[in-house]
Amino acid sequence: xGILSEARRPGSRVLVLGAFTLTVLVHGxxxxxxxxxxxxxxxxxxxxxxxxxxxxAVRFGKPRDMSFLPHKAAAPKRQPTPKIALTNNEKAxxxxxxxxxxxxxxxxxxxxxxxxxxxxxxxxxxxxxxxGSVAPEGDPNGVKGGSATQxxxxxxxxxxxxxxQNAWEVPTTxxxxxxxxxxxxxxxxxxxxxxVSDLKLQQSSGxxxxxxxxxxxxxxxxxxxxxxxxxxxxxxxxVALRFKYEKAQ
Amino acid sequence: xxxxxxxxxxxxxxxxxxxPMAAAQVKGPVVIDITSGRRDLYKLAVPPMxxxxxxxxxxxxxxxxxxxxxxxxxxxxxxxxxxxxxxxxLGIVPDAWRNVGAEGVSKGRATVSGNEVVLEFKLYELARGxxxxxxxxxxxxxxxxxxxxxxxxxEVVKHYTGEDGFFDTQIAFAGSSGxxxxxxxxxxxxxxxxxxxxxxxSQNILPAWAPNxxxxxxxxxxxxxxxxxxxxxxxxxxxxxxxxxxxxxxxxFSPDGTKIACTLSKDGNSEIYVLSTDGSILxxxxxxxxxxxxxxxxxxxxxLAFVSxxxxxxxxxxxxANGGNAQRLTRQGNYNQEPAWCPKCQTPTIAFTARDERAxxxxxxxxxxxxxxxxxxxxxxxxxHPSWSPNGRVIAVASARGGVYLVPANGMIPPRQVFRGQAxxxxxxxxxx
Numbered sequence: 001x002g003i004l005s006e007a008r009r010p011g012s013r014v015l016v017l018g019a020f021t022l023t024v025l026v027h028g029x030x031x032x033x034x035x036x037x038x039x040x041x042x043x044x045x046x047x048x049x050x051x052x053x054x055x056x057a058v059r060f061g062k063p064r065d066m067s068f069l070p071h072k073a074a075a076p077k078r079q080p081t082p083k084i085a086l087t088n089n090e091k092a093x094x095x096x097x098x099x100x101x102x103x104x105x106x107x108x109x110x111x112x113x114x115x116x117x118x119x120x121x122x123x124x125x126x127x128x129x130x131x132g133s134v135a136p137e138g139d140p141n142g143v144k145g146g147s148a149t150q151x152x153x154x155x156x157x158x159x160x161x162x163x164x165q166n167a168w169e170v171p172t173t174x175x176x177x178x179x180x181x182x183x184x185x186x187x188x189x190x191x192x193x194x195x196v197s198d199l200k201l202q203q204s205s206g207x208x209x210x211x212x213x214x215x216x217x218x219x220x221x222x223x224x225x226x227x228x229x230x231x232x233x234x235x236x237x238x239v240a241l242r243f244k245y246e247k248a249q
Numbered sequence: 250x251x252x253x254x255x256x257x258x259x260x261x262x263x264x265x266x267x268x269p270m271a272a273a274q275v276k277g278p279v280v281i282d283i284t285s286g287r288r289d290l291y292k293l294a295v296p297p298m299x300x301x302x303x304x305x306x307x308x309x310x311x312x313x314x315x316x317x318x319x320x321x322x323x324x325x326x327x328x329x330x331x332x333x334x335x336x337x338x339l340g341i342v343p344d345a346w347r348n349v350g351a352e353g354v355s356k357g358r359a360t361v362s363g364n365e366v367v368l369e370f371k372l373y374e375l376a377r378g379x380x381x382x383x384x385x386x387x388x389x390x391x392x393x394x395x396x397x398x399x400x401x402x403x404e405v406v407k408h409y410t411g412e413d414g415f416f417d418t419q420i421a422f423a424g425s426s427g428x429x430x431x432x433x434x435x436x437x438x439x440x441x442x443x444x445x446x447x448x449x450x451s452q453n454i455l456p457a458w459a460p461n462x463x464x465x466x467x468x469x470x471x472x473x474x475x476x477x478x479x480x481x482x483x484x485x486x487x488x489x490x491x492x493x494x495x496x497x498x499x500x501x502f503s504p505d506g507t508k509i510a511c512t513l514s515k516d517g518n519s520e521i522y523v524l525s526t527d528g529s530i531l532x533x534x535x536x537x538x539x540x541x542x543x544x545x546x547x548x549x550x551x552x553l554a555f556v557s558x559x560x561x562x563x564x565x566x567x568x569x570a571n572g573g574n575a576q577r578l579t580r581q582g583n584y585n586q587e588p589a590w591c592p593k594c595q596t597p598t599i600a601f602t603a604r605d606e607r608a609x610x611x612x613x614x615x616x617x618x619x620x621x622x623x624x625x626x627x628x629x630x631x632x633x634h635p636s637w638s639p640n641g642r643v644i645a646v647a648s649a650r651g652g653v654y655l656v657p658a659n660g661m662i663p664p665r666q667v668f669r670g671q672a673x674x675x676x677x678x679x680x681x682x
Contacts (some may be wrong), residue, residue, distance in 0.1 A: 069582040069605045069613065072627035073660060161281060169285030171352065172659065173321045173409040177595065187278060209409070212352075212376025217286075219347070238278040246284045 008107070156231045160190075160224055167217040170245050174209055179245050182210045188218070188239045194226040202240060214243050282439060287362045287510045290323035290661055291409065294351040297327065298332055304359035304366050304391065308398040312355060312370075313417045314439050315402035318665050320657035321409065323349055343375050344620055349554050351375060355405060359394070366391045370401045372408065383408045415638040419678040420645050421446075421456040421465055422653055425671035433467050435482070438638070438645075438677070440653070440667030446480060447487065453478075456677045457500045457509075465507060465676075466490075466500035477511060479526065491529030501544050510534070510544035510553060521555055521572075536574035546570075547597065554578065554588035554599050565601050567617070579603075587634050591658075593641035599663055600625075600635035600644055600658075612656060625656050629664055632656070634673065636673075639680040647673045 170179065184205035189198045199218055206213050225234060288408065295313045298305035332345035339356050346354050357370040365388065371384040385404055387397040403414035426445065431452045436443040447453045451471040451497040458465055465480045469487070475498050477491035491497040495514030501508055508568060509524045521534040521544050535541040539559040546553055550570060557566045557575075562583040568575040579585040584604035591598040592635045597617035604610050611626045612635045624633045628674035631649035637658075638644070644656045646664070653668040653675045 021556050065606075067581055067583075069603050069611075070622050070624050072611075072624040157279070157281060161283065164283055165286055168283065169289045170286050171289060171291035171321070172661065173291045175410065208377065209374075212374065213286075216352070216376060235279055240278045240280045242280060242610075243283045243286075245286060 092222065116212065126174055156227055163218055163221055163224060164241060167220045168213060168243070169216070170213055171209065174207065178207070179210070182207050182240065183244045184214050184240045186214045186218070186243065187238055188241075190224055190227055190232075190235055192226060192232060194224040195223070198238065205243075214241075271527075281601075291321055292325055292350050292352045293322045293347055294325045294330065294349065294354045295327075295470065295598075296330055296332070296354070296356060298357040298359050298368075299334070299338065299360040300359040304361050304368075304394050305357075307394050308357060308359050308401075311395050311398035311439070312357070312402050312405075314665075315399060315414070316355070316405060316618070318439075318643060318655050318657065318662065319402075319406060319416075319500075320659050320662060321406065323662075325349060325491050336605040339371050340368065341373050341375075341379055343373075346373075347375055357401070361391055364390055366394050366397070368394070368397050368401065370404075372405055395437070412640055412642075413680060415640050415643070415677075415680065417681050418639060419462075420636070420653065420667075420675050421458060421678065422647065422668070422675040423454040423456065423467075424668075424673075428570045431673075433465060433480070434670060434672075435465075436485075438655075438667070443668065446482065455498055455500065456676045457675050458544050458676055459500060459502050460504060460506040460679055462679045462681060466502065468496075468498040468500070471586055477524075477528070478508075490526070491524060499543050501546055503546050504548060504550045510546065512544070520555070523570075532572065534568065535575070542567075543587055545590050548592050554590055556586045556588065565599065565615070578617065578620070579622075580620065585613075586678065589635045589637055589644075591637050591641045592639060594658075598641075600637065602633040602635065610649060612644060623660070625658065625660055626664060630654070632664070634675060636675050636677040638677050645675040645677050647675050 008114040174182070183203070183205035184201065187198070187200050187202040188196050191197055196218060199215070201211055201215060261326045277332070293316055295309060295316065298309045299362050299637050307479070313324050316322045326599075329349045330346075331348055332342060337345075339352050339358060341356065350512055352375055354373040354375070355370065356373070357368060360367045360369075369386045370383075370385050370387075371381040373379065373442055374382050383404060385401060387400060389397055399414075399416035402416045406412060406416075407415040415438060419435050420438050421433055421435045421436075423431050424434045424445075426448075428491060429452070430450060431454055432445045432449075433447045433453050433456045434443055434445050446465065447467070447469070449469065449471045451469055453467055453469045453471075456465050456467045465482060467478055467480065467487075468475045469478050470476075472492065473494065475496045476489055477500055479489040479490050479495040480487040490509075491511070491513065493513055493515040495517070496519065497511065499512040501511070503523075507526065509526060511522060512519050514520070519540045519542050520536060520539060521541050522530055523532045523534060525531055525565075534544075534553065535555070535557070537559060539557055540563075541555055541557045541559075543556040544553045545555070553568055553570060555566055555568065556563050558564070559566075560577060563586050564577055565579040565585050565588045566575055567578050577600065578599070582605065585601055587602040589600045591600065591614075596619075598611060598614050599617060600614045602610055603613050609627075610631045610633045611624060612632045614623045615621065616623075625644065632646040632654065633645045633649060634647050636646075636659060642658055644658055645667075646654050646656055647655055648666075651669065651671050652666050653672045654664040654666050656664045
C-alpha cells in the first residue's frame with residue numbers, strides 16, 4: 001500500500017504529479033550537464049601536443065620456430081628444492097603408502113583443515129554484521145609477537161636437506177622403473193658441532209646399490225652446520241631421512 | 250579481505266613448519282623426505298690389470314672401453330688413482346679408491362702360458378667393503394683375449410643392471426676399398442677385428458643383419474643395377490635375391506627372420522615391398538606416386554617405420570606390417586630419414602637422421618607414442634644412419650666426416666669413434682648369447 005493507494009485519496013494526485021515532474025527535471029538536468037562536460041572537457045587536439053613518438057615493445061632474442069628440430073638437451077639442471085615433510089612422531093617413520101589402506105591425511109590436508117577451521121568464524125567484509133575487527137594472526141600456540149625469522153629450525157633443516165640432496169647421487173645402473181619403487185631410511189644424530197653420529201640404515205630399500213648411495217651421501221658430507229640450542233632440542237631424538245627418488249619432470 | 254586471507258595463510262604455513270619444532274619435546278626423531286638427488290653415472294675404476302704385459306694391457310683396454318661406452322658407467326681416469334696396485338694385488342684398500350671418487354673397482358690379472366691365457370677378474374663395490382661382489386676366471390687361446398675380456402664386461406653389466414651387455418656383438422658397414430669401390434665390412438662393436446666380407450670391385454652398400462647373425466643382406470652395383478644380395482657370414486658366395494629393374498635396396502629383416510622389407514622401383518616409383526628370403530615378393534605395402542623408402546621393422550614385427558615425401562618433404566612414417574594405417578610420425582624438421590626402431594626401449598622409440606635448419610645432419614630419437622623428440626648429437630660432427638645396439642642402450646652412427654661412432658642413447662656420454670676412415674650405413678648385429 002504505497003503511493004498508488006495514497007494517490008486514490010483526494011488531494012494526493014497533485015503530490016504524485018509534482019514528484020514525477022521533479023524527477024524528469026532532475027534527470028534532464030543531469031543529461032544536459034553531461035553533454036556540456038563532453039563538449040568542453042575533451043582531450044586537446046594532437047596539434048597542441050608535443051611530437052608523437054612511436055613506441056614498440058622489443059623482445060630480445062628470437063623465439064625458436066616450433067617447426068625446427070630441437071637442440072641437444074643442456075646439462076641437467078639442479079633438482080628443485082625438495083619438499084620437507086616434518087614429523088616428530090616416531091610412529092610416522094614407516095609412513096609409506098600402502099595401496100590396501102585408505103589414504104592417510106597428508107600435511108597438506110591438515111593445513112587445509114586448519115585453514116577452514118580458522119576461517120569458519122572469521123567475519124566477512126561483505127557481511128553486514130562485519131564489525132571491522134581483525135582476527136588474530138598466527139598459530140594460537142605460537143610465540144606471542146614472534147616472527148618467521150625466529151624459526152631457525154626449518155632454515156637449518158632446509159640447509160641440511162640441500163646438503164644431503166647435493167651429495168646424493170643415484171647411479172644410472174638402477175633402472176628408472178625400479179628406482180621409483182625404492183624407499184630407504186637413514187637415521188643419524190647431529191651433535192652440537194654439527195658432526196654426524198649414530199649413522200645407520202634404518203630401513204633398507206631392498207636394493208643394495210640404492211642403499212649404498214644413501215650412506216655414500218653422508219660419507220661426503222661428514223659434518224653439518226653447528227645447530228643452536230633450539231635446533232638441538234628439536235633434533236634430540238635424531239633425524240630420519242626417508243629417501244625416495246622422484247625423477248625430475 | 251583477500252589480503253587478510255593471504256596473510257593468514259602465510260602465517261599458517263609458517264606455523265605448520267614451526268609446530269614440530271615447538272613441540273620438540275615430543276619423543277621421536279624428525280623425519281624428512283628426500284625426494285630428489287643427482288642421477289649420475291656409476292663411477293667405476295678399472296686399474297691396469299696385473300700379469301703378462303700385452304694380454305693385461307689388451308684386457309684392461311677392452312674392459313675400460315666396454316664399460317665406458319655402455320651408458321651406465323663413468324670409467325675413472327687411471328692417472329687419478331692413488332692406490333698401491335702392486336701391494337693390493339687383486340684385493341682393494343677401499344679408502345684408497347673412495348678418495349678418487351670410485352664407487353666400484355674392477356681388478357684383474359692376465360697370465361699367459363704358451364698359447365693359453367688365463368684372465369682373473371674381481372669386482373668390488375666400495376659400499377660393501379673389501380670383499381669382491383663378483384669374480385670370474387676365463388681361460389682360452391691368447392688370440393681370444395679380447396673376447397674373454399668382453400665376457401667379463403658383460404658379467405659386470407649383468408651384475409649391476411640385470412641386463413645383457415652387447416660387448417660380443419659386431420657391426421657391419423660399407424667402407425671404401427679404393428677409388429669407386431665400396432665393400433661391406435664387419436668388425437667387433439668396438440672397432441677391433443675389421444674384416445671385409447665382399448670383394449667384387451664394385452659398390453656394395455646398405456648392409457642389414459639377419460636376426461640369427463649369420464647372414465647379411467646388402468645392395469650391390471656389381472651388375473650395374475642396384476640389386477639385392479644375401480651373404481652368409483663365414484663362407485659361401487653371395488646370393489642375388491632381387492634384381493628387378495630399378496632400385497633393389499634398403500633391406501630390413503623382419504624380427505623372425507622370415508621376411509625382408511625393402512625398396513623396389515620396378516614400376517618406376519620407389520615403393521616398399523615385403524620379400525621372402527629367396528627374393529619372391531610376398532606383398533606390396535605402399536602404392537602412391539610419392540617416394541617411399543627405408544623400411545624398419547618394429548621389434549614385435551607389427552609395424553614398419555619408413556620414409557615418405559608424400560607431404561612434400563622426407564618424413565618418417567609408420568604403417569602396419571600389412572601396409573595399412575600409414576601415419577606421419579615426425580613433424581619437426583623438413584628432412585627426416587633413415588629410421589631405426591629401438592629393439593628394447595621401455596617405450597617404443599625410433600632413431601633417425603634429420604637435417605636441421607643449418608643443414609647439419611644429426612641423430613634424433615622420437616617417442617612413438619608421445620612424438621617427443623630428443624636430439625642426441627649436435628656440433629659433434631655430422632652423424633647419420635643410426636643403428637641400435639641389441640639392448641637399445643647405444644646407437645652406432647656414421648660420420649659424414651668419416652668413421653663409425655657410438656652414441657649412448659641416454660646422452661650422458663659423448664660419441665666415441667670406433668672406426669676411422671670412410672664408412673657409411675653401419676648396421677649393428679644381433680646379440681650372440
